Amino acid sequence: MLELLPQQLVNGLALGSSYALIALGLTLVFGVLQIPNFPHGELYMLGASFTYVLVAYGMNFWVAVPIASLAVVIVGILLDQVGYRRIDTGGNLSLMISALAMSTVLQQVATLIWGAEPHTTLSPLPGVLRTAYFSIGYYQMLIFAATIACWLFVWVVLHRSRLGLAIRAMSQNKMAAQLMGIDLIWIRIATFAIGALIGGFAGSLLGASFPIYPTMGLNPVLKAFVILVIGGVGNLWGAIVGGFVLGILEILVSAYISSQLQDIGTFAVLVIVLIVRPNGLFGRAEVLR
Amino acid sequence: MKQEITFRWVIPAIVVLLAVIGIPFANDYLLYVATIIVLMSILAVSYDVLLGLTGYLSLAHGFLYGVGAYTTAYLTTNSGWGYWPALVASAVISGVMGTVIALVAFRTRGIYFAVLTLGIGLVGYQLFLVLEPITGGVGGFIGIPGLPSLPGFADAPQRNNLVIALLVLAVAYGASMLFLRSSIGAACLAVREDVVLAQSLGIRIGMARLCAFSFSAVFAGAAGSLFAAISNFVGPDDFSVMATGFQTVVYVVVGGMGTLWGPVLGAVLIVALPEILRGASTYAVFIYGLILLFFILFAPKGIAGFLLAAAKRMSRSGRVVISKEAEAR
Numbered sequence: 001m002l003e004l005l006p007q008q009l010v011n012g013l014a015l016g017s018s019y020a021l022i023a024l025g026l027t028l029v030f031g032v033l034q035i036p037n038f039p040h041g042e043l044y045m046l047g048a049s050f051t052y053v054l055v056a057y058g059m060n061f062w063v064a065v066p067i068a069s070l071a072v073v074i075v076g077i078l079l080d081q082v083g084y085r086r087i088d089t090g091g092n093l094s095l096m097i098s099a100l101a102m103s104t105v106l107q108q109v110a111t112l113i114w115g116a117e118p119h120t121t122l123s124p125l126p127g128v129l130r131t132a133y134f135s136i137g138y139y140q141m142l143i144f145a146a147t148i149a150c151w152l153f154v155w156v157v158l159h160r161s162r163l164g165l166a167i168r169a170m171s172q173n174k175m176a177a178q179l180m181g182i183d184l185i186w187i188r189i190a191t192f193a194i195g196a197l198i199g200g201f202a203g204s205l206l207g208a209s210f211p212i213y214p215t216m217g218l219n220p221v222l223k224a225f226v227i228l229v230i231g232g233v234g235n236l237w238g239a240i241v242g243g244f245v246l247g248i249l250e251i252l253v254s255a256y257i258s259s260q261l262q263d264i265g266t267f268a269v270l271v272i273v274l275i276v277r278p279n280g281l282f283g284r285a286e287v288l289r
Numbered sequence: 290m291k292q293e294i295t296f297r298w299v300i301p302a303i304v305v306l307l308a309v310i311g312i313p314f315a316n317d318y319l320l321y322v323a324t325i326i327v328l329m330s331i332l333a334v335s336y337d338v339l340l341g342l343t344g345y346l347s348l349a350h351g352f353l354y355g356v357g358a359y360t361t362a363y364l365t366t367n368s369g370w371g372y373w374p375a376l377v378a379s380a381v382i383s384g385v386m387g388t389v390i391a392l393v394a395f396r397t398r399g400i401y402f403a404v405l406t407l408g409i410g411l412v413g414y415q416l417f418l419v420l421e422p423i424t425g426g427v428g429g430f431i432g433i434p435g436l437p438s439l440p441g442f443a444d445a446p447q448r449n450n451l452v453i454a455l456l457v458l459a460v461a462y463g464a465s466m467l468f469l470r471s472s473i474g475a476a477c478l479a480v481r482e483d484v485v486l487a488q489s490l491g492i493r494i495g496m497a498r499l500c501a502f503s504f505s506a507v508f509a510g511a512a513g514s515l516f517a518a519i520s521n522f523v524g525p526d527d528f529s530v531m532a533t534g535f536q537t538v539v540y541v542v543v544g545g546m547g548t549l550w551g552p553v554l555g556a557v558l559i560v561a562l563p564e565i566l567r568g569a570s571t572y573a574v575f576i577y578g579l580i581l582l583f584f585i586l587f588a589p590k591g592i593a594g595f596l597l598a599a600a601k602r603m604s605r606s607g608r609v610v611i612s613k614e615a616e617a618r
Contacts (some may be wrong), residue, residue: 098582264412270408274408
């Protein structure tokens, strides 16, 4: 049992990097705009589907990835403009319902276009690295690297650019940001664009290692919400760490306890964390009654 | 406000009228669709007590509905209970479960409350899959005994099902009305409008919202119990978060939150729509999502909001006519 532990940890890291990649875009939008962007899972699905279509038409996978990701950005901005902007002052309840509704609509549109049956793309980077303790696919290493790269990208944008300064100002205090001459509409669009870009990119890459179907985004987005709660909303580092923790936890539970309990373990963690720390593990302390 | 009170009685009256006229003549298909509508109305009305009165969005109610269904399935199929004791047991067990969930979930609020109940709903759904000795796992329960027949309906099981469902709906609606008009209902409204103000006025907000949650859980269990006996089959897929749990939110939002009669109209519209659109069944879920989006964006008060606005306009124009007549004299 225990000699397999290094392999299980590596598997956990591989699964965790895919979770972290999805959670990153979700936590950005949630942290800045306080929008529970459920259709983030559908953006992920669209990234995978667009890439699949482009590759099926004979395009090179590595060319298809950026094109598909940019196409998803347009969808992401549309989601915000259609579904969220009108009701931004309407409170959490309407935002959540609107998010769930758009999620359903996108899933159904995808079903109408591509059908409900799963598609698969060939992995563009086959081959496995074998060591004495574990083996890992090159493609999984690439996804791991891509996760870290995306995190760095978002961090640099947020902390080393004027746009990032404006985004952070908006997430702290909308009114004050506006008084400083920041155009909230454009900042909003930019935030959604970055979130959608990462979501589409995640789908585009992960579509090569998971089957592609219209509801493929549902489970990852639910996991991403768990990660958000574990890592703290709007906390980028928390999303990465939370993603890896969740990935390793799931693999360990399914390897050493029971594969049936994998999802129960995940959501039980969510429930326990929320009971102990109602605002998330690293969330701001706020007295709630 | 006055119109609202009128609608509270007009809508049930219309339902009763339709039932009395329709039940003797409808065919089995219509009866079945009507029964499902009534089941969903039971869920929607009782859920509105939580969502509409307190403003807390729970996504765990699909699980509670499932608890009711599985309890009845287990008790009537494996333990040989009669249906009526099983119905009561289902409602009670679901109510107890709901109370436990509520005690945990009300530590949070807003979006965290929704995410926490979502997590509970997901764990619950997985439990239905994993606890195979009790729930039958993926295969679920088959061969659940149907509803006992009421006197006079022994030879028409579909009619019998509809009448029993309507009776439970009447109980749910009446109880919800009583809840709304009780002091606890008033406290719930205070919780929805302003928690801090309610607290500082000495209202026991914890008690009020706990009661609302438990109340909705009891009727979710009862609806689940009816569902098990009517469909003779219970499988886990009906009780996933995105299935019945989310649909209930849709009924309440489309119908009109906080009105109690609105969610009944929402359930009628949303359940009947895919049946009407049967020819275009591939588009059904798509259209259903668009309707929800339309209502939350352009008509957040739902069908009830439309009706109330129309009624107000009619009564106002009526008053104008009267005053003009008075002037003419």
